[in-house]
Amino acid sequence: MNITFNIPPVAEEMREQIQGKIDHLNKPKGSLGLLEDTALQICMIQHTLEPRLTHPCHILLGGDHGIEREGVSVSPREVTWQQMLNFTRGGGGVNLFCRQHGFDLRIVDVGVDYDLSGVPGIIDKKIARGTNNFRYESAMNKDQYECALRVGMELADDCVKVGSNVISIGEMGIANTSPSSIWMHLMGGVPLPECVGAGAGLSKSGVSRKLMILNESIERFCRLHPDADAATIISYFGGYEMVTAIGVMLRGAELGCALLIDGFIMTACALAAVRLEPAVRKYMIFTHCGDEGGHRKMLALLNARGLLQLGLRLGEGTGALCAYPIIESSVRMVNEMNNFDTAHITKYF
Numbered sequence: 541m542n543i544t545f546n547i548p549p550v551a552e553e554m555r556e557q558i559q560g561k562i563d564h565l566n567k568p569k570g571s572l573g574l575l576e577d578t579a580l581q582i583c584m585i586q587h588t589l590e591p592r593l594t595h596p597c598h599i600l601l602g603g604d605h606g607i608e609r610e611g612v613s614v615s616p617r618e619v620t621w622q623q624m625l626n627f628t629r630g631g632g633g634v635n636l637f638c639r640q641h642g643f644d645l646r647i648v649d650v651g652v653d654y655d656l657s658g659v660p661g662i663i664d665k666k667i668a669r670g671t672n673n674f675r676y677e678s679a680m681n682k683d684q685y686e687c688a689l690r691v692g693m694e695l696a697d698d699c700v701k702v703g704s705n706v707i708s709i710g711e712m713g714i715a716n717t718s719p720s721s722i723w724m725h726l727m728g729g730v731p732l733p734e735c736v737g738a739g740a741g742l743s744k745s746g747v748s749r750k751l752m753i754l755n756e757s758i759e760r761f762c763r764l765h766p767d768a769d770a771a772t773i774i775s776y777f778g779g780y781e782m783v784t785a786i787g788v789m790l791r792g793a794e795l796g797c798a799l800l801i802d803g804f805i806m807t808a809c810a811l812a813a814v815r816l817e818p819a820v821r822k823y824m825i826f827t828h829c830g831d832e833g834g835h836r837k838m839l840a841l842l843n844a845r846g847l848l849q850l851g852l853r854l855g856e857g858t859g860a861l862c863a864y865p866i867i868e869s870s871v872r873m874v875n876e877m878n879n880f881d882t883a884h885i886t887k888y889f
Contacts, residue, residue: 542686543686543689543690545790545791545793545794545816545817545820546794547790547793547794547817547819547820547823548794548796548819549819549822550581550584550585550587550822550823551583551584551585551586551587552584554583554584554587554589555580555584557589558579558580558583558584558589559580561589561874561879562576562579562580562873562874564879564880564881564887565873565874565877565878565879565880566877566878566879566880566883566885567877568889569889572873574845574847574866574870575866575869575870575873576870576873578825578847578866578867578870579591579870579871579873579874581798581822581825582798582825582867582870582871583874584822585796585797585798585822585823586705586796589874590874590875591871591874591875592705592871593705593706593798593867593868593871594703594704594705594706595644595699595702595703595704595705596641596642596643596644596704596706596707596708596864597643597644597645597646597699597702597704597706597707597708598634598638598643598644598645598646598707598708598709598710598857598860598861599646599648599695599699599707599708599709599710599785599788600627600634600645600646600647600648600709600710600711600712600856600857601648601650601709601710601711601712601713601780601781601784601785602620602621602623602624602647602648602649602650602651602652602656602711602712602713602781603620603649603650603651603652603670603671603711603712603713603716603779603780603781603782603784604617604620604651604652604653604669604670604671604713604714604715604779605617605670605671605679605713605714605715605716605718605719605779606670606671606672606673606674606675606679607671607673607674607675607679607715607718607719607753607757608670608714608715609673610673610675610753611746611749612715612718612742612749612750612753612754613714613715613717613718613742614741614742614746615714616714617653617670617714617715618654619714620652620653620654620712620713620714621652621653621654621656623712624647624649624652624654624656624659624662624712625656625659627645627647627661627712628647628659628660628661628662632856633854633856633858634710634856634857634858634861637858637861637862638861640861641861641864641865643708643861643864644699644702644704646663646695646698646699647661647662647663648662648663648665648691648695648784649662649663649664649665649666650665650666650667650688650691650780650781650784651666651667651668651669651670651671651688651713651779651780651781652666652669652670653669653670654669663695665691665694665695665784667680667684667687667688667691667780668680668684668780671778671779671780674719674757674761674776674777675753675756675757675760676760678775678776679719679775679776679777679778679779680775680778680780680783681775682775684775684780685771685774685775685778685783688780688783688784688786688787689783689784689786689787689790690787691784691787692783692784692785692786692787692788692789692790692791693787693788693790693791695784695787695788696787696788696791696792696795696797697791697795699792699797700792700795700797704797705796705797705798706797706798706800706867707788707792707797707798707799707800708799708800708801708802708827708857708860708861708864709785709788709789709799709800709801709802709806709809709857709860710802710803710806710855710856710857710858710860711781711782711785711805711806711855711856711857712781712855712856713779713781713782713805716779716781716782716805717736717737717804717805718750718753718754718777719777719778719779719782719808720782720804720805720807720808720809721735721736721737721754721808721834722735722754722757722758722773722777723773723774723777723778723808723811723812724808724811724834724837724838724841725758726758726768726773727770727773727811727812727815728811728837728838728841730834730837730838730841732751732754732755732758733751734833734834734837735834735837735838736750736751736754736834737804737832737833737834738832757777761773761776761777770812770815770816771816773812774786774812774816778812782805782808782809782812785806785809786809786812786813786816789809789810789813789820789823789824790813790816790817790820792823793817793819793820793823796823797823798823798825798867799820799823799824799825800825800827800857800860800863800864800867801824801825801826801827801844801860802827802828802852802857802858802859802860802861802863803828803830803835803852803853803855803857803858803859804830804832804834804835804838804853805855806857806860807826807835807838807839807842807844808838810824810826810842811838811841811842814842821842824842824844825847825867826839826842826844826845826846826847827846827847827848827859827860827862827863827864827867828846828847828848828849828850828852828859828860828862828863829845829846829848829849830849830851830852830853830859831851831853832853846859847863847866847867848862848863848866850862
């Protein structure tokens with residue numbers, strides 16, 4: 541597939557200098573824990589000892605999935621478009637957290653199975669009205685896959701044009717835990733039962749049935765594509781909102797943005813993005829770890845740790861938004877905290 545990215549390396553050559561500045565702040569070495577790690581990462585992303593977070597943008601992507609027709613989710617697909625409309629009225633969790641933390645919210649339809657064209661507050665980038673059912677065929681074709689990546693690239697460009705250097709991404713798409721679980725299995729090598737959870741609230745028998753359907757879908761895919769690369773896996777099973785998120789991540793990193801990653805679905809998208817372009821990993825700040833074991837295992841695949849563990853499973857990128865004050869604190873720490881010299885304190889280590 542033809543789209544290429546040129547993601548610049550972060551400033552590894554500054555690591556020792558940045559770490560020295562952090563260690564010389566008037567505190568015991570390492571005493572601010574993940575704040576220090578986050579500050580180091582942001583400084584390296586921005587190639588500076590004085591990082592700034594500007595005009596944070598939150599991109600909320602909506603899309604439906606053909607696999608929903610197999611009953612793999614407790615929620616019906618109409619919830620996708622109903623929630624998209626709710627977001628335009630300011631009534632979703634994503635809305636209140638964006639308002640609270642000063643995020644520029646962009647609500648984007650890339651694949652909702654409903655006519656949302658002309659709805660004020662929704663950016664219309666629809667590729668199709670939902671994907672195909674991957675139990676029987678590829679969720680999308682090559683052109684649709686590349687279109688979704690390009691839409692993501694355009695959305696990242698639009699954020700940077702208004703001055704953003706930090707982008708978070710959320711999703712709304714009933715049944716998108718199913719492709720996420722398959723991506724985790726095929727691109728992470730984790731046994732499928734460890735990747736499949738209850739999603740929005742499936743019963744034990746519902747989870748068993750979901751596992752059976754996903755396993756059957758994988759077996760069919762592997763017969764058709766025994767040597768599949770990451771792009772083929774992504775396009776065969778993914779949703780438009782998920783592939784668009786990958787495009788946002790890859791283009792955002794190319795433009796030097798910090799990427800805030802939240803939740804099981806977006807962590808699956810992050811895993812896919814890393815399989816396509818490994819350099820993107822160092823631009824990703826993982827903001828939340830959910831309760832499901834599959835999410836913890838997927839974070840481990842990426843050598844990542846969530847800043848928060850609040851038991852969130854709403855989606856929409858809410859964990860990224862809730863974690864933003866912690867990320868702001870890390871930047872304030874490195875910029876505003878006295879060091880031992882200016883505070884006239886004896887350095888004791």
